[in-house]
Amino acid sequence: MGKVRINLINSLDFYEKCLLGKVNENSFRYELMQPMKTMWDYLNVPLKATQPNGYDVVMASEMLGIWTPRKSIQQVEDYLPELIESRIFDEYQEVISKGMDAFEKIGYSIPLEKIDITILLGDEDSQEMKVNKGYSGFGGIPGYILLMAVPNDFNKKRLKSALAHEFNHNVRFTFEPFNHGDVTVEEYIVLEGLAECFAEEMYGKELIGPWIEDFDQEEMEYSIEVIKEGRKTKGFGEVAAYMFGDEVAKRQGYSPVGLSGNAGYTIGYHLIKKYLANSNKSIAEATLTPTEEIVSVSKFFDEPHLQRIGSATTDL
Structure with a gap:
C-alpha cells in the first residue's frame, strides 16, 4: 500500500460562517460532521436522530466536549483566534507525516488509504474539557482523528503532541482492534x-x-x-x-x-x-x-x- 493521504476537514470555514450567523444544528451535522460520517456510523451515531431530541451527532459531540451551535457564538469569537494562533492548522500534516515515518522505518505499511482529521473548538462549559485542561481527542476508528480544544496557554503548545497521541491510536487499532464490549x-x-x-x-x-x-x-x-x-x-x-x-x-x-x-x-x-x-x-x-x-x-x-x-x- 502506498503513502497514506492526510486529509484535513475544513472546520475553519464553518466557524467563519458561525461568526456571520449563518449556521445552525443542521449546518453542524451536514457541513462539519458529514465528512466524518463513516466514523460516526462505526460508533452507531446518526447524523440526525429519528425522534425529536434523540441521540445524534450533535448530542454525541456535546458529550465529547465539542462546541455545537446550541452553545453561545461568543465562544467561537473568543477562542477561534486562539485556536488559529496555536498553528495546529499549519502543523497537523507535519505531525502525521512524522508519525508515519516512525512506522516506515520499521517496515510497517499502515493499512489505510487516508486519515481524515477534524480540528474542532471545544465547549468551555464541558466537564470533559475542564478535567483535561481544555483539550482532548479521539482516534479510536482507524482513518479518523478528532482533535478538540478550548485554547489556553497550557494546551496550545500541546496540540501537536495530542494529535500524535491520537495518531498512535489509529495505528495501534490497525494491529490490535479495540473491542468496546470486551476491552480489558x-x-x-x-x-x-x-x-x-x-x-x-x-x-x-x-x-x-x-x-x-x-x-x-x-x-x-x-x-x-x-x-x-x-x-x-x-x-x-x-x-x-x-x-x-x-x-x-x-x-x-x-x-x-x-x-x-x-x-x-x-x-x-x-x-x-x-x-x-x-x-x-x-x-x-x-x-x-x-x-x-x-x-x-x-x-x-x-x-x-x-x-x-x-x-x-x-x-x-
Missing part, C-alpha cells in the same frame, strides 16, 4: 501508555498530557495494586473506572474502584516505559506488539514495589 483494563492501560509515550518521543516530556499524573510513591504503589487486581476486568463501563478514577466514574454512572483521577493513564505510561527499557524496542515497534507480550516483558506487575516505582517516578 490491561488492554486499555497499554493502549494509552503507548500513545502517550509515542507523543512524548515525538515532542518531548515537557509537553506530556495532563492525563499522566505525578503520583507520589504511596499513590503509585496503591494504584498499581488496584489495577493489578482488576487488570482482567472486561467491558468499557467497568474498565472506565480504572482509567479515569472515581470522580469521573461516579459522574458517568460507573462503579468506582478506589482510584485517583487518570490512574489508568498514569500506570499505563509507566508500564510502557518499563517495557521499552526491558525490550530495547522502539515505541513504534512496541505499538505493533500484543498487549500480553508487553505486560509480560515489562514485568511491571511482578517486580517489588520499590524497584518499579523508583524507576517510574524518575521518568516524570
Whole structure:
C-alpha cells in the first residue's frame, strides 16, 4: 500500500460562517460532521436522530466536549483566534507525516488509504474539557482523528503532541482492534501508555498530557495494586473506572474502584516505559506488539514495589 493521504476537514470555514450567523444544528451535522460520517456510523451515531431530541451527532459531540451551535457564538469569537494562533492548522500534516515515518522505518505499511482529521473548538462549559485542561481527542476508528480544544496557554503548545497521541491510536487499532464490549483494563492501560509515550518521543516530556499524573510513591504503589487486581476486568463501563478514577466514574454512572483521577493513564505510561527499557524496542515497534507480550516483558506487575516505582517516578 502506498503513502497514506492526510486529509484535513475544513472546520475553519464553518466557524467563519458561525461568526456571520449563518449556521445552525443542521449546518453542524451536514457541513462539519458529514465528512466524518463513516466514523460516526462505526460508533452507531446518526447524523440526525429519528425522534425529536434523540441521540445524534450533535448530542454525541456535546458529550465529547465539542462546541455545537446550541452553545453561545461568543465562544467561537473568543477562542477561534486562539485556536488559529496555536498553528495546529499549519502543523497537523507535519505531525502525521512524522508519525508515519516512525512506522516506515520499521517496515510497517499502515493499512489505510487516508486519515481524515477534524480540528474542532471545544465547549468551555464541558466537564470533559475542564478535567483535561481544555483539550482532548479521539482516534479510536482507524482513518479518523478528532482533535478538540478550548485554547489556553497550557494546551496550545500541546496540540501537536495530542494529535500524535491520537495518531498512535489509529495505528495501534490497525494491529490490535479495540473491542468496546470486551476491552480489558490491561488492554486499555497499554493502549494509552503507548500513545502517550509515542507523543512524548515525538515532542518531548515537557509537553506530556495532563492525563499522566505525578503520583507520589504511596499513590503509585496503591494504584498499581488496584489495577493489578482488576487488570482482567472486561467491558468499557467497568474498565472506565480504572482509567479515569472515581470522580469521573461516579459522574458517568460507573462503579468506582478506589482510584485517583487518570490512574489508568498514569500506570499505563509507566508500564510502557518499563517495557521499552526491558525490550530495547522502539515505541513504534512496541505499538505493533500484543498487549500480553508487553505486560509480560515489562514485568511491571511482578517486580517489588520499590524497584518499579523508583524507576517510574524518575521518568516524570
